[in-house]
Amino acid sequence: MIRFYHVTKIYKSKNYALQDITITIHPREFCFLTGPSGAGKSTFLKLALGEETPSSGQVLVAGRNLQTITHSEFPYFRRKIATVFQDFRLILSRTVFENITMLLALQGYSQSEMRKRAFDVLRLVGLQSRMEAFPEELSRGEQQRVAIARALISKPHLLLADEPTGNLDPELAHEIMRIFQEINATGTTVVVATHDKSLITAFSGRVIVLAKGKLIDSGE
Amino acid sequence: MMNYFRLFLYFLKEGAIGIIRHKTLHLFAIFIVSLSLFVLGFSRYVTFNINSVLELWEKSLEARVILKEGITPKDIEKTINFLKKQDFVEETKLITPDEALQLLEKISPSIKSVPFRENENPLPYSIAVKIKKPFSQERIKSFVEEAKMRGEIDEVVLDWQWLEKLKTYSKFLAFLGWLLFVALGISSLFTVTAITRIIALSRKEEIAILYSLGATSSAIRGPFVTSGTIVGFLSSVISIVFLLFVHIMLKHFIADTVILNILSKNFLSLSDQMILLLVGSAMGGAGGFLSLGSIHDWKYGHFK
Numbered sequence: 001m002i003r004f005y006h007v008t009k010i011y012k013s014k015n016y017a018l019q020d021i022t023i024t025i026h027p028r029e030f031c032f033l034t035g036p037s038g039a040g041k042s043t044f045l046k047l048a049l050g051e052e053t054p055s056s057g058q059v060l061v062a063g064r065n066l067q068t069i070t071h072s073e074f075p076y077f078r079r080k081i082a083t084v085f086q087d088f089r090l091i092l093s094r095t096v097f098e099n100i101t102m103l104l105a106l107q108g109y110s111q112s113e114m115r116k117r118a119f120d121v122l123r124l125v126g127l128q129s130r131m132e133a134f135p136e137e138l139s140r141g142e143q144q145r146v147a148i149a150r151a152l153i154s155k156p157h158l159l160l161a162d163e164p165t166g167n168l169d170p171e172l173a174h175e176i177m178r179i180f181q182e183i184n185a186t187g188t189t190v191v192v193a194t195h196d197k198s199l200i201t202a203f204s205g206r207v208i209v210l211a212k213g214k215l216i217d218s219g220e
Numbered sequence: 221m222m223n224y225f226r227l228f229l230y231f232l233k234e235g236a237i238g239i240i241r242h243k244t245l246h247l248f249a250i251f252i253v254s255l256s257l258f259v260l261g262f263s264r265y266v267t268f269n270i271n272s273v274l275e276l277w278e279k280s281l282e283a284r285v286i287l288k289e290g291i292t293p294k295d296i297e298k299t300i301n302f303l304k305k306q307d308f309v310e311e312t313k314l315i316t317p318d319e320a321l322q323l324l325e326k327i328s329p330s331i332k333s334v335p336f337r338e339n340e341n342p343l344p345y346s347i348a349v350k351i352k353k354p355f356s357q358e359r360i361k362s363f364v365e366e367a368k369m370r371g372e373i374d375e376v377v378l379d380w381q382w383l384e385k386l387k388t389y390s391k392f393l394a395f396l397g398w399l400l401f402v403a404l405g406i407s408s409l410f411t412v413t414a415i416t417r418i419i420a421l422s423r424k425e426e427i428a429i430l431y432s433l434g435a436t437s438s439a440i441r442g443p444f445v446t447s448g449t450i451v452g453f454l455s456s457v458i459s460i461v462f463l464l465f466v467h468i469m470l471k472h473f474i475a476d477t478v479i480l481n482i483l484s485k486n487f488l489s490l491s492d493q494m495i496l497l498l499v500g501s502a503m504g505g506a507g508g509f510l511s512l513g514s515i516h517d518w519k520y521g522h523f524k
Contacts, residue, residue, distance in 0.1 A: 049432075071437075072436075075435060075436045078433065102435075103430070106436075107223070108222070108223030108224060108225075108230075110222075
């Protein structure tokens, strides 16, 4: 699902964010990407998302070499990859339903189809009764679950989560991880970047360790 | 097809919501765009009326042969016969001093207040000569020279000299109108662009989220282009309504001279109104489109 070939990323400050990383993440895998702050976890995810381009090396995601993707192809590629962030990135002026169906509305889906798909993904995260609520009316855990529902609505092949439990208490963090495992069980490849060791020990999955931009353990 | 229709409705809804959320800014944009469209519309209105009068005049192009004072009926007949023999003359009509006075009073009612002595009409006999089209100006000039040599003709007044002058004025006016419109149009375009950009910046999180979810640039631009188009369309409607108001005021309350009567004879043609609606909507839409610049600049973290 994700292949990095000798990927190096150097930022303008001439700091190595990643150094010569070669790794493969297979379809349907559940992976933790871990390491201390500044290890290069976020850069790894940004490269996989196509938000950053490598300084050298090749990144292949879902069968596409990201360096060959054009601007016009990029949105269609992004629909195959769902992302969940620590800060949820929800639009506060819109309801849960509007937040999770925004992309579908822009693709011209009918209201009934959007309702059906929204209900399905919200049921998966246990929020089917909060469809008309605004994000600020929800707890932080619920907001993260809305972000997950939004990520899942376009039926992605790959889910990338960047410190998704960073703002949550341990109980909620475990709940979110359980949801990720359920999603993985449906066939979606899941990559969770986290520095929370308790989560890694509590949930089974491949563990990829980065430190100072280098691959310490590929977990294979 | 249905998907595109639903997408259009979604853009329309989002565009309208955007306008309602930022009423003051949009009202300012509407004012600026209306102003430039009003200038364009008004110049079209004036030139349209001048041109329709010119067309009418062209259809009944006349030369007025003014006869000398104290002319006898025999000389009048002789002159009419002379005129009828000319190859460019289509029709002649004798105008008596009384008829001339009535015409004058019709054109300029204030003449009624001029105290003529009883039974004294200072106006001479004249002959209206309808000219065949197409006509040669050279041929008519040579006729004028010939006519002046005749003892019974005092002067020959030609319509087409006025017509040519008015045509030039009308063209100049239309050019001036377009020039003003282009200047105001550019400023309107920048206004709509700047206002939509301010609004887009206030929604930068939303745009970045849409971008990260995989929305295409046209889908992200859609609501902004739509709100710009709505602003342009509303501005066009407002400018047309205001032009209609000006037309009614001119026609019914202000136009007491021939010139103003000519200028306010008809309202803008339907095609001109359509042009205004299209130009306004296109201008707003273009402003909305330009406001976001490159969509790829709107990804997360680009604007801090």
